[in-house]
Amino acid sequence: MMKTVRVFVGKGNKTAITCPFCQKTNEVSVGKFKNLKHTVVTKCSCQQQFTVELNFRQYHRKKVELNGEVRNVSTGSSKWLEVTVVDLSMVGLRFKVVEATDIEKDHILRVRFTLDNQKATEIEKEVGVLNRKNDEFGCEFLFIDYEKELGFYLRS
Template structure:
């Protein structure tokens, strides 16, 4: 399994050797516009060689497994979903059933977090990506003044 490294806004990253913990700064700006997965071969001064995968997302995704439901804004049809991952900008949903979505379609989603309060989150989203039963959605607003904001910051 490869290490994950994150690109900063200035096109640099900090690579941490998994063997000895030494830090190294690297310029990764030439890889930021590529669509494919970027894996870098790294060699530490301690002699350890490893592969690091460059994460270019603006916001880190957190794996999740939250059950919920959605309502299609256009026709009020309802369905069941699972939130597979979550970030400040959106969600990756697994849709239960045979619903067919289109890019740009608006939905309302509702799911329950795994925090101590089992908080209910209700958000309006826009479909941005479709891959078989998985749908990538973007929040209409990234202002999370509800429990979701606290969840993303502290969990």
């Protein structure tokens, strides 16, 4: 099985890739892959091949496991559905539903959850659903006002 290296792509579509075999690092321009495949196979000067997963995200995503609720604003529902927030960034989140739901791509939801920080900060925001994969939904915050507590939380 081929080894995989995950890298974050910075400004100017450049990233530093370190060979998992010899530890040699090269800075490379990967802009040509931005709208294409984000997983590429490369060969180091040590002759070893490995896979590179390119992350073009502007904001860091933090893996979490936070209890929360969502309400489907698009359908006019007043029912709050239990969810687990599984990753979080300054611009969006991904959550997993516990029960069957009528949530679809492009729906507007109201989401609320509590951070597992010392203050147990409550976050409540409107989100737009970008995608669905099985029982997980990727969403973006509709109003990106800087949340100081969320910013501190994501950096911790």
